[in-house]
Amino acid sequence: MKVGLPKNFRDAYLAAIVEHSSDAIVSKDLDGIVQSWNAAAERLFGIPATEMIGQSIRRIIPADRQYEEDAILARVRSGELVPKFETMRKRADGTEIPVAITVSPIRDASGTIVGASKIANDLREQANLRAELLHSQQQFKALANNIPQLAWMADEKGWVFWYNQRWYDFTGTTLEEMQGWGWRAVQHPDHVDRVVEGIQHAWDTGEAWEDTFPLRGKDGEYRWFLTRAQPLRNEAGEVILWCGTNTDITEERETNERIRLLMNEVNHRARNILATIQAIVHRTVGTADAELTEALIRRITALAANQDLLTGERWNGAAVDAIVRSQVLHVIDPTDHRVAFEGPEGIVLKPTAAEALGLAIHELATNALKYGALSNGDGEVAVRWRLADRDGERSFEIEWSESGGPPVKPPERKGFGTTIITRNPEMAFHGKVRLDFRRDGVLWRLAAGDDALTNQSASRSQ
Structure with missing residues (x-):
């Protein structure tokens, strides 16, 4: 046998629940006249119970929504529950606020419908969040659709x-x-x-992806795009999203190709000019001064070799290792392994410095072959270069060291060759050259700051 609470206690208990509820709870008769108005309703609508009880509920309904009350009362009279719906209601100051309302019939002891109970939930916070979300979505859409790139997103698996x-x-x-x-x-x-293989590797490993390939437009023509995809990770480091862009580089590729063709043409014509100069030297000086003719011809050859390197890099610079090897091998038989090269790849010099270094190395190699370490069968040459960090500043150093050749005698006079290996590099590199005619072999060393280095030069020290 169940024992219930006394009626008077039960009524007081229910009244306390209604009064302390965080939701606005209102009761009204079948004409819409308010019968009860809890504290939450006072806070939500800004109207005290003493002003609302006995007044029509239509006071808090905006003029353009009065039809809602007609429909609610009609459904309540027929015994229907009005499920939760979102609408607008008025506060005491006339401002409209978003609310969610549920309405259910109230019956007396005989089961007759005598009124309605309404529960209203304040939706202002949710409305603000929705507005912010909508604003963010609009901003994202505007940004995404107005950037020059094609853009896309994929889930963590690449879909x-x-x-x-x-x-x-x-x-x-x-x-x-x-x-x-x-x-x-x-x-x-x-x-x-190739593209599928590359991007699948990114999906599988979570590594950022970059590639260049053509895409077909709606006109059926293909255009080249630089494509990148970056993973978005959660706090645990797991990939949750991929964001990708495709940047049209067709015009850039075409421009670069035209530049390449133009530079090749300029290089070709420059080489023709150098060949003409060589011919003029032969005809003007000829056998009258064979030594001068030879010196001029080999220096022109060194210039041509440097020019080929710089043209290959579109005159953006040339790598030290390429300059040194190219100039040495223009002078020395490639099968002669007595020249050792030691230094990192990736140190790239600006064009002016590259030309000065190339001429200096060519001059040193020629002198070594004629008079120095490479003029006999026992001598050797070591060419070393590196980046160094001195007092927090990056510096570039390169050294030409000979050993095992005939005893060295300092030259009796300084000619144009000395200028090529000392003054020219110092001016181009804003550095200092040390030239030491040691008895056991010539030592040439250049030390400079990073003024002559391009931004793409390797930053590590070797």
Whole structure:
């Protein structure tokens, strides 16, 4: 046998629940006249119970929503529960606020419907969050659709689920066609297997991805794109999203190709000029001064070798290791392994410094072959270069060291060759050259700051 609470206690208990509820709880008769108005309703609408009880509930309903009350009362009279719906209601100061309302019939002891109970939830915080989310979505959409790149997003497994409008405008496709791996349809058949392999490696390893390949536009023509994809990770370091962009580089590639062709043409004409100068030297000086003719010809050859290196790099600079090896091997038989090279790759010199170093190395190699360590069968040459850190500043050093050759005698006079290996490098590098005619072999050393280095030069010290 169940024992219930006394009626008077039960009524007081229920009244306390209603009064202390955080939701606005209101009761009204079938004409919409308010019968009860709890504390939460006072806070939500800014109207005390003494002002609302006995007044029509329509006071808090905006003029353009009065029809809602007609529909609510009609459903309550028929015994229906009005499920939760979102709407707007007025506060005492006339401002409208978003609320969620549920309405249910109230019956007397005989079961007759005598009124309605309404519960209202304040949605202002949710509305603000929705507005902020909508604003963020609008900002993202505006940004994504106005950047010059094609953009896309994929889930952690690489399933592409979103593209920006520029992708659709360029490809003439739809999301249904492109989602997942559908993007393969606009890949060039000569590149698609390589691209799929590369991006699958990124999906599998979580490594950032970059590649260059053509994509087909809606006109059927292919354009070249630089494509990058970066993983977005959670706090545990797990990939949760991939963000990718495709940047059209067709014009850049075409421009670079035109520049390359132009520079090759300029280099070709420059070499023709150097060949003409060589011919003039032969005809003007000829056998009258064979030594002078030889010196001029080999220096012109050194200039031509330097020019080839710089043209190959579009005159952005030349790597030290390429300069040294090229100039030495222009003078010495490649099968002669008595010259040792030691130094890091990736140290790139600006054009002026590259030319000065090339001429200096060529002059040193020629002198070594004629008079120094390479003029006999026992001598050796070591060429070493490195980046160093001195007092927090980067410096460049290169050394030419001979050993095992005939005893060295300092020259009786300083000619143009000395200028090439001392003054020219010092001016081009803003550095200092040490030239030491040691008895056991010539030592030439250049030390300079990083003024002559390009930004792409390796930063490590060796």
